[in-house]
Amino acid sequence: MIASRARAAAPPRAARITVLVLGAALARASVAPAGEGLAAAVFAALLIGILAIEGVGARPGDRPWPLKRSILSGLGVAAVLAAPVLWSASAGPAWPPIPVHGAFLPWAAAVALVASLEEATIRGTLQQAWRAEAGPVPAILCGALVFAAIHLPRYGLSVMPLDLAVGLALGGLRELTGRVLPCAIAHTAADWAAWLSA
Amino acid sequence: MRRQAAAATLGLGLLLAALLHGVSSAPPLYDGLPLPQAPYDYCNPPASLRSSNKPPDKGQATFPVQNGQVLGGGVQTLPDAQVVVFIGVDALRGPAGTSAVVVSIDPVCQNPPPPPAGGQILGNVYRISAVALPGKQPVSIGAPYRITIRYPSGNVRDVELYDGSSWHPLRSTLAPSGNPYVGAVVPSLGEVAVIGHSAAPDSLLTVITRYLEGFGVLALVIIFGIIALVQEIRRRRKRA
Numbered sequence: 001m002i003a004s005r006a007r008a009a010a011p012p013r014a015a016r017i018t019v020l021v022l023g024a025a026l027a028r029a030s031v032a033p034a035g036e037g038l039a040a041a042v043f044a045a046l047l048i049g050i051l052a053i054e055g056v057g058a059r060p061g062d063r064p065w066p067l068k069r070s071i072l073s074g075l076g077v078a079a080v081l082a083a084p085v086l087w088s089a090s091a092g093p094a095w096p097p098i099p100v101h102g103a104f105l106p107w108a109a110a111v112a113l114v115a116s117l118e119e120a121t122i123r124g125t126l127q128q129a130w131r132a133e134a135g136p137v138p139a140i141l142c143g144a145l146v147f148a149a150i151h152l153p154r155y156g157l158s159v160m161p162l163d164l165a166v167g168l169a170l171g172g173l174r175e176l177t178g179r180v181l182p183c184a185i186a187h188t189a190a191d192w193a194a195w196l197s198a
Numbered sequence: 199m200r201r202q203a204a205a206a207t208l209g210l211g212l213l214l215a216a217l218l219h220g221v222s223s224a225p226p227l228y229d230g231l232p233l234p235q236a237p238y239d240y241c242n243p244p245a246s247l248r249s250s251n252k253p254p255d256k257g258q259a260t261f262p263v264q265n266g267q268v269l270g271g272g273v274q275t276l277p278d279a280q281v282v283v284f285i286g287v288d289a290l291r292g293p294a295g296t297s298a299v300v301v302s303i304d305p306v307c308q309n310p311p312p313p314p315a316g317g318q319i320l321g322n323v324y325r326i327s328a329v330a331l332p333g334k335q336p337v338s339i340g341a342p343y344r345i346t347i348r349y350p351s352g353n354v355r356d357v358e359l360y361d362g363s364s365w366h367p368l369r370s371t372l373a374p375s376g377n378p379y380v381g382a383v384v385p386s387l388g389e390v391a392v393i394g395h396s397a398a399p400d401s402l403l404t405v406i407t408r409y410l411e412g413f414g415v416l417a418l419v420i421i422f423g424i425i426a427l428v429q430e431i432r433r434r435r436k437r438a
Contacts, residue, residue: 012429018422022415029415033351036232080212084219097346098233098377107234125253136200140207145418152414157407162218169211175204195233 012127025150025156056124064178074182123174140171241307257303283437291328314365320349352394355384360389
C-alpha cells in the first residue's frame with residue numbers, strides 16, 4: 001500500500017531515462033562508421049551526461065550488502081558468465097582466431113569504463129526509476145530489455161537472447177545486493193574474458 | 199520476498215546465459231570493445247588513407263615431411279597478420295621423394311580478379327599456394343584447410359575462392375563481437391577474399407532482419423518517448 005502510494009507520487013522519469021539511454025546507443029551506432037574508438041567515446045560521454053542529469057537512483061529503506069560481500073558476489077557472477085568462454089579457450093583457439101595488435105591494459109581500461117558506465121546508467125539509474133514506478137521485477141525486465149537493445153545495432157539479432165539473459169542476471173544482482181558495483185565488476189570481468197578467448 | 203525474486207532472476211539469467219552459450223553461435227561476451235587492431239594494410243587504399251597506408255605483408259612457412267606425411271601447422275602474413283592459414287597433418291601431399299612443403303600467402307595487388315556477381319571484395323585478395331621440395335613441384339590437397347582473413351569494414355557475405363575463372367562461396371564464420379575477421383574452410387589452393395554484400399536486392403527475411411537491427415532501437419525510443427510524453431501530459435493535467 002505504502003509502496004504503491006510512493007510509486008504514484010514518484011515523478012515519471014523511467015520512460016524518459018529509457019529514451020535517453022536508447023538514444024545514446026543510437027548515437028553510438030551512427031558514429032560507429034567513423035571508428036569504434038570514437039563511437040565508444042561518444043557513447044561514454046552521453047552516459048556520463050545522463051548520469052549527471054538523472055543521478056544514480058537510491059533505494060530508501062533498503063540496506064545494501066556490505067562492500068566486501070558485494071565485490072565477492074560480482075566476482076562470482078563474473079566467473080559463471082565467463083566460464084563458457086574460458087572453457088572454450090582451454091579446448092583450443094577460438095574459431096576464427098582473432099589476431100590482437102595492442103596492449104591489454106589500455107583496451108581493458110576502456111572496456112571497464114564503458115561497462116561500468118553502462119551498469120551505472122542501466123542498473124543504477126534506469127532500473128531504479130522503473131522500480132519506483134512499476135516495482136522490482138518489471139524494473140529488472142525493462143533493464144534487461146534496454147541492455148539487449150543497446151547492443152542490437154552492433155551485434156545483431158542473434159545475440160539478443162544472450163544479452164537479455166545476462167541483463168536479467170545483472171538486474172537480479174543489482175536488486176539482490178542493492179549496489180551497482182557488483183554488476184560493474186561482473187560485466188567488466190566477463191568482457192575481459194574475450195581477450196583470453198582470442 | 200523481494201530478495202527471493204531478485205535471487206531467482208539472477209539464477210534464471212545465469213542459467214539461460216550458460217544454455218545460450220551452448221546452443222547458439224552467439225559471441226562469447228556480452229559487450230565491450232572489439233579487440234585492438236592496427237590499421238588495415240591495403241593493396242589499393244581509399245584516397246583518404248593513401249598517405250598512411252602500408253602495403254600488405256606476405257607469409258610463408260615450410261612444413262617438413264615425416265613418415266611420408268606433410269606435418270601441418272600455421273602460416274600467417276607477418277607482421278600484419280591479416281591472413282592466418284591452418285593446415286592439418288597430411289592435408290598437403292607432394293610427389294614421391296618430397297622432403298618438405300612450402301606454403302605461401304601473397305597479396306594479389308596487381309590485376310586482382312573481378313568481384314563476384316552481386317558482391318564486392320572487402321580488402322585484399324590473397325593467393326594461397328604451396329610447392330613441394332626439392333624442385334618446387336606441385337602439391338595436391340588431401341583435406342581442406344582453415345583460413346582466417348581480416349577485412350577493413352563492410353557488410354560481410356562470406357569468404358570466397360577464385361579458381362581462375364569464377365568465385366566459389368565457402369562455409370564461413372564471422373569472428374564475434376564486431377572483430378573484423380572471417381574464418382572459412384578452403385578445399386583447394388587459389389585466390390581467396392572476403393566478399394561483401396553489394397547493393398543487389400536481398401531476401402525479405404534479410405531485409406526485415408537488417409531493418410530490425412538498424413531501427414529496432416529507434417522503435418523502442420519512439421515507444422518509450424510516447425510513454426514519457428503521455429506520463430508528462432497526465433502529470434500536468436493532474437496539477438491543473
